[in-house]
Amino acid sequence: MSEKKWPETWQEVNPGCMVFRPGSAAAYHTGSWRAMRPIWDNVKCIKCGVCYIYCPEGCVTEDADGFFEANLDYCKGCGICAHECWPGAIKMVNEED
Amino acid sequence: MGKRVGMEVAIAAAEAAALCKFDVASVYPITPQSHVAEHLADIVNDGRVDASFITVESEHSALSSAMGASATGARVVTATSSQGLLYMGEVMPITSSMRLPIVMLIANRAISGPINIWNDHSDIMPMRDTGWISFFAENGQEVVDMTIQAFRVGEDRRVMLPVNVNMDGFQLPHMVEPIFFPDQEEVDRFLPEYVPYATLHPDRPVSMGTLGMPEIYAEAQKAKDVAVVNSIKVVKEVWKEWEKLFGRKYEPIQSYRTRDADVALVTMGSMGETAEIAVDALRKQGVKAGLLKIKLWRPFPFAELKKAVKGIRVLAVTDRACSFGGPGGPVCSEIRSALYEESVRPAIVNYLIGLGGRDVQAEDFMEMVRRAAKGKLSEPYEFYGVRG
Numbered sequence: 001m002s003e004k005k006w007p008e009t010w011q012e013v014n015p016g017c018m019v020f021r022p023g024s025a026a027a028y029h030t031g032s033w034r035a036m037r038p039i040w041d042n043v044k045c046i047k048c049g050v051c052y053i054y055c056p057e058g059c060v061t062e063d064a065d066g067f068f069e070a071n072l073d074y075c076k077g078c079g080i081c082a083h084e085c086w087p088g089a090i091k092m093v094n095e096e097d
Numbered sequence: 098m099g100k101r102v103g104m105e106v107a108i109a110a111a112e113a114a115a116l117c118k119f120d121v122a123s124v125y126p127i128t129p130q131s132h133v134a135e136h137l138a139d140i141v142n143d144g145r146v147d148a149s150f151i152t153v154e155s156e157h158s159a160l161s162s163a164m165g166a167s168a169t170g171a172r173v174v175t176a177t178s179s180q181g182l183l184y185m186g187e188v189m190p191i192t193s194s195m196r197l198p199i200v201m202l203i204a205n206r207a208i209s210g211p212i213n214i215w216n217d218h219s220d221i222m223p224m225r226d227t228g229w230i231s232f233f234a235e236n237g238q239e240v241v242d243m244t245i246q247a248f249r250v251g252e253d254r255r256v257m258l259p260v261n262v263n264m265d266g267f268q269l270p271h272m273v274e275p276i277f278f279p280d281q282e283e284v285d286r287f288l289p290e291y292v293p294y295a296t297l298h299p300d301r302p303v304s305m306g307t308l309g310m311p312e313i314y315a316e317a318q319k320a321k322d323v324a325v326v327n328s329i330k331v332v333k334e335v336w337k338e339w340e341k342l343f344g345r346k347y348e349p350i351q352s353y354r355t356r357d358a359d360v361a362l363v364t365m366g367s368m369g370e371t372a373e374i375a376v377d378a379l380r381k382q383g384v385k386a387g388l389l390k391i392k393l394w395r396p397f398p399f400a401e402l403k404k405a406v407k408g409i410r411v412l413a414v415t416d417r418a419c420s421f422g423g424p425g426g427p428v429c430s431e432i433r434s435a436l437y438e439e440s441v442r443p444a445i446v447n448y449l450i451g452l453g454g455r456d457v458q459a460e461d462f463m464e465m466v467r468r469a470a471k472g473k474l475s476e477p478y479e480f481y482g483v484r485g
Contacts (some may be wrong), residue, residue: 005312006310006312006313006316007313007316009316010315010316010317010319010320010323011320012316013313013316013317013320015196015257015294015320015324016194016195016196016197016257016294016295016305017194017195017306017307017309017313017317018195018294018295018303018304018305018307019303019304019307020295020302020303020304022302022304024304
């Protein structure tokens with residue numbers, strides 16, 4: 001059963017717009033906002049984790065080898081990781097490319 | 098059955114909140130509200146109510162922390178005035194949107210500039226559209242009664258909205274008046290323990306104050322509007338019950354000698370009593386004067402107003418705030434708009450009076466009625482008594 005993202009009618013809005021389902025924000029995929037996406041060059045990457053620390057969405061994760069990638073369901077393409085990455089291992093590319 | 102005491106009204110307002118056994122008071126002092134803040138602090142310090150007093154660095158923090166406390170299920174009181182209310186402005190619509198039944202005691206004071214600490218309604222008027230229920234008290238007794246009523250109305254599960262109790266700065270909070278206080282047992286019976294709809298608690302996760310995207314914002318606003326509109330039923334029900342219990346009558350619009358009135362004044366707040374004196378004096382002179390006193394400003398009592406103006410030829414609406422470049426004072430523009438669809442409606446004139454604490458005496462109200470009798474002033478709204 002697919003869960004509704006928001007109430008259909010005003011009558012269904014909880015008082016105070018309260019949300020009783022914990023973690024419901026995860027259902028909202030902010031990745032749809034993205035115009036550019038980050039690409040990691042693992043040759044240049046020194047595994048410092050600055051991208052992981054600076055990602056305002058918390059969507060950068062570390063893989064088993066210690067390299068990093070973004071969860072594209074949530075990455076808004078803000079480019080902060082690429083800006084902060086001092087070895088220059090992250091490049092922002094257009095979504096269409 | 099209660100007791101009658103002589104008490105400064107600001108102190109009495111805090112005492113009324115104490116009778117309601119508030120859990121949290123979060124207040125920043127500002128003239129002419131300061132005695133409310135100070136006395137609430139005294140009450141907590143003396144251990145008379147099992148409550149916390151949050152000392153804050155600003156009104157913005159006062160209302161924000163009041164909201165946080167209310168979200169945990171506490172019964173919360175705050176108080177402010179003038180610039181302090183404007184500083185709370187950002188938080189005001191959030192409080193009502195989150196449906197937190199905080200009670201705010203407002204000692205109405207003019208807003209700057211020029212800087213002015215005296216009474217008018219220019220502080221509450223910019224808060225008109227924030228979704229709070231607004232009571233206007235006429236005297237110290239009404240301040241006490243309305244404070245207790247405010248908790249009952251706001252916490253009602255059919256309402257769940259914050260309520261502000263407006264008292265004209267200095268004219269009310271700084272006066273010593275004879276006031277009937279109900280007994281604690283009477284208040285306990287009238288105001289049951291607050292049972293919140295939801296509280297912030299780790300065992301029962303809930304998100305409050307969430308994001309509302311374009312897909313849901315309009316529905317959220319509609320739901321809030323319906324809540325505010327429908328709250329009038331509960332206000333009237335609670336006021337009826339209060340009258341039965343304590344014998345003091347409250348109505349959204351209280352009529353005074355309007356049955357055969359030709360010209361009726363409209364007031365809100367403490368000037369109602371002065372206007373009553375003017376109406377009595379005019380009646381002695383054979384002038385069929387009357388008076389409508391608005392006690393409930395939000396939700397606006399449209400049906401009650403239409404009923405109250407029946408048979409009246411001219412309404413002389415007084416406003417205590419300006420709407421610069423607008424259609425007149427905020428009270429008058431509401432009334433004009435409310436009566437627009439009526440096939441038979443009174444002529445309406447608008448006086449801006451008592452701005453920034455300017456004294457308005459019974460003789461002034463008599464003069465307003467005499468000049469309103471023509472049904473028209475030389476301008477759409479008049480700054481009554483302004484020099485020049």
